[in-house]
Amino acid sequence: xxxxxxxxxxxxxxxxxxxxxxxxxxxxxxxxxxxxxxxxxxxxxxxxxxxxxxxxxxxxxxxxxxxxxxxxxxxxxxxxxxxxxxxxxxxxxxxxxxxxxxxxxxxxxxxxxxxxxxxxxxxxxxxxxxxxxxxxxxxxxxx
Numbered sequence: 277x278x279x280x281x282x283x284x285x286x287x288x289x290x291x292x293x294x295x296x297x298x299x300x301x302x303x304x305x306x307x308x309x310x311x312x313x314x315x316x317x318x319x320x321x322x323x324x325x326x327x328x329x330x331x332x333x334x335x336x337x338x339x340x341x342x343x344x345x346x347x348x349x350x351x352x353x354x355x356x357x358x359x360x361x362x363x364x365x366x367x368x369x370x371x372x373x374x375x376x377x378x379x380x381x382x383x384x385x386x387x388x389x390x391x392x393x394x395x396x397x398x399x400x401x402x403x404x405x406x407x408x409x410x411x412x413x414x415x416x417x418x419x
Contacts, residue, residue, distance in 0.1 A: 282332035289319045292397045293337050296414045300396040302337075304329050306362075306408035311400040314392050319399045326403035327365045330410060333399075334373035338415035345381035346413040347374075350388040362405040375415070 281290065296302065304326050305311050311318045321329055339346040347370055352358040363380065371377045383391060391411055392398065401408070 280335075282335055284321060284324055284328060284332050285336070286319065286321070289321075289399065290336075292317060292319065293333065296337075296396045298414060298416045299340060299342075300414050301391065301394065301411050302333070302414065303392045303395045303398040304333065304410050304412070305392075305398055305400050306403035306405065307401065308406070309392075309398075309400060309409055310389075311398045314389070314395070314398055316393070316395045317397040319397060321399055321401050323402040326362065326401040326405075326408040326410070327369060329399055329401050330366060330369050330412075331373060333412065334369065337412065338375045338417055339370075339378065340413040340415040341376055342415075343413060345378070346376075346415065347378055348381040348383055348388070348391070348411045350407055350409045351382045351384050352407060353385055356382065356384065360405065360407045362403065362408040366410050380410070
């Protein structure tokens with residue numbers, strides 16, 4: 277056991293978060309997301325809400341400060357201005373947890389999939405709320 281590490285971050289996921297470099301993306305995906313088809317490393321956290329995973333990840337990983345949109349969600353199909361409840365919860369977590377609170381950007385569904393294909397890893401959660409997907413760009417630690 278380790279101190280101050282959320283226990284839902286598995287050993288494999290901790291390795292991935294540590295192995296990622298500055299500017300690498302990680303996707304936190306809902307239960308419906310085609311995670312295995314994306315080609316990236318896939319970690320499964322079945323039964324765990326995406327919001328709980330986001331909260332845990334943001335305790336150990338900084339967001340990139342060199343890009344305008346280090347956190348991005350998927351737009352609702354046919355209603356790109358809609359803000360699903362899970363996305364509002366993501367925004368609240370980023371506001372509270374991130375080193376640098378940012379407004380979440382959004383991408384059209386297929387643009388989101390395309391960016392996810394280039395991610396370092398994908399975490400498939402047990403999130404059942406629709407549009408419970410977020411891409412995080414890793415930042416740096418240091419002065």
